[in-house]
Amino acid sequence: MSARLPRTPSGTGRTRIVGATLVDGTGAPALPDAEVEVVDDRIGYVGPRRPDTGADTEADAVGNGRATPATVVDARGLHVLPGFVDLHVHAAMPDDVGPDVRAGWFPEEEAFSTARTLARTLAAGVTTARDLSGLTPGFRNAVAAGHITGPRLHLAVALLSPTGGHGDPVAPNGSLPVYAQRATTPGWCVVDTADEVVRAVRRLDRIGADVIKVCTSGGLSTPGDDPTELGVPAEHVALIVAEMRRRRSQPVTAHAQSEQGIREALRGGAASIEHGYGLTDELIEEMLDRATVLVPTLSALTSLPDPARASQEKIDRKRWWRDTGLRAVARAVEAGVTIATGTDAGVVPHGRNLAELGHLVDVGMTPLAAVRAGTLVGARTMGLQEHLGSVTTGKLADLVLTRADPLTAVHALADPREVRAVWQSGRVVKDLDRITGA
Numbered sequence: 001m002s003a004r005l006p007r008t009p010s011g012t013g014r015t016r017i018v019g020a021t022l023v024d025g026t027g028a029p030a031l032p033d034a035e036v037e038v039v040d041d042r043i044g045y046v047g048p049r050r051p052d053t054g055a056d057t058e059a060d061a062v063g064n065g066r067a068t069p070a071t072v073v074d075a076r077g078l079h080v081l082p083g084f085v086d087l088h089v090h091a092a093m094p095d096d097v098g099p100d101v102r103a104g105w106f107p108e109e110e111a112f113s114t115a116r117t118l119a120r121t122l123a124a125g126v127t128t129a130r131d132l133s134g135l136t137p138g139f140r141n142a143v144a145a146g147h148i149t150g151p152r153l154h155l156a157v158a159l160l161s162p163t164g165g166h167g168d169p170v171a172p173n174g175s176l177p178v179y180a181q182r183a184t185t186p187g188w189c190v191v192d193t194a195d196e197v198v199r200a201v202r203r204l205d206r207i208g209a210d211v212i213k214v215c216t217s218g219g220l221s222t223p224g225d226d227p228t229e230l231g232v233p234a235e236h237v238a239l240i241v242a243e244m245r246r247r248r249s250q251p252v253t254a255h256a257q258s259e260q261g262i263r264e265a266l267r268g269g270a271a272s273i274e275h276g277y278g279l280t281d282e283l284i285e286e287m288l289d290r291a292t293v294l295v296p297t298l299s300a301l302t303s304l305p306d307p308a309r310a311s312q313e314k315i316d317r318k319r320w321w322r323d324t325g326l327r328a329v330a331r332a333v334e335a336g337v338t339i340a341t342g343t344d345a346g347v348v349p350h351g352r353n354l355a356e357l358g359h360l361v362d363v364g365m366t367p368l369a370a371v372r373a374g375t376l377v378g379a380r381t382m383g384l385q386e387h388l389g390s391v392t393t394g395k396l397a398d399l400v401l402t403r404a405d406p407l408t409a410v411h412a413l414a415d416p417r418e419v420r421a422v423w424q425s426g427r428v429v430k431d432l433d434r435i436t437g438a
């Protein structure tokens with residue numbers, strides 16, 4: 001079975017976006033003075049700008065058999081791209097309040113905060129996202145129904161890790177943070193045996209998980225946790241992969257930071273590696289052989305903890321991982337490993353998702369390849385390339401218009417104000433300049 005396509009409310013009618021420079025997400029060279037035609041929720045035409053016939057500026061008499069006139073968007077000076085894909089977000093993690101404030105929240109405050117985060121993520125140009133723990137299907141359904149705006153969503157719901165591992169929120173004294181005590185935020189799943197692994201993934205399948213996230217190494221953010229610690233072993237990863245094949249073939253992605261953690265994930269058959277900072281040349285070869293996707297989450301890797309809240313030891317440890325990770329990812333890029341974009345937003349601020357493109361350029365990708373990583377490769381990793389990921393006739397009209405040139409000023413896209421307009425399924429969901437007349 002193929003991946004579930006998350007629906008969002010559709011646009012109606014015809015819109016011609018004319019005069020922008022097209023960067024279509026496939027890696028093809030930019031096309032100046034292009035035209036993209038949106039028909040309802042799909043892309044009806046893409047290519048060189050067609051001559052104006054005048055028909056689109058005046059209304060036709062009803063029933064004369066001519067095509068409906070289009071709304072014409074003059075996008076000269078802007079760039080038109082596919083809606084972006086962020087494969088690694090945590091939308092349920094607020095970025096603007098500390099754990100103390102959050103501990104006092106009622107579930108409704110959690111939900112409204114998350115809804116606002118989803119809207120900010122969409123406004124940053126991300127029309128499709130994969131939430132890798134913390135977000136419940138209610139949010140995916142609310143976006144689909146149009147109750148809130150946000151990226152179309154694939155969800156991991158929870159992450160699998162062993163007792164004491166990266167996903168285990170229990171503190172050494174046995175206490176739990178408030179979020180982990182709530183049924184409304186089921187972000188964690190502790191598994192130690194094969195039976196527990198099978199039961200956990202069957203429950204996640206029952207709740208509607210689109211992807212399974214498994215921690216094969218430790219991390220930097222949970223109590224007593226370190227990237228070098230072992231996580232779920234290769235045989236359990238293989239068990240999950242086999243189990244999902246009997247269901248909807250949901251992809252299995254591994255949180256893997258250390259060398260050993262990456263090895264366990266690859267041997268177990270994970271489709272993608274999140275982080276991958278301990279990659280060695282041998283493991284890079286193995287990724288190439290297995291066609292495993294790397295989601296290096298450089299936005300998270302390059303951000304250092306706030307010195308006001310973190311110990312010097314913690315800052316030094318993060319700095320070591322940053323330097324090691326950047327070297328490893330640069331080698332993977334050079335070797336030709338398939339790279340896709342994920343930010344780990346939530347761990348880092350939300351709404352600056354396209355900063356990841358600039359980080360990828362910093363480790364050696366061309367801007368064109370970085371855009372492709374952030375669009376078509378992301379859609380392919382989610383199994384949605386038939387519908388999303390490039391500006392291609394017949395695909396869903398998820399489009400962004402940027403002021404900054406992605407090919408010469410990619411770092412500027414970190415600022416969401418550079419994203420001037422966003423369409424999702426042909427519907428305008430952001431229009432800073434009121435260019436669409438919507």
Ligand SMILES: [Zn+2]
Binds near residue numbers: 347
């Ligand atoms: Zn994460």
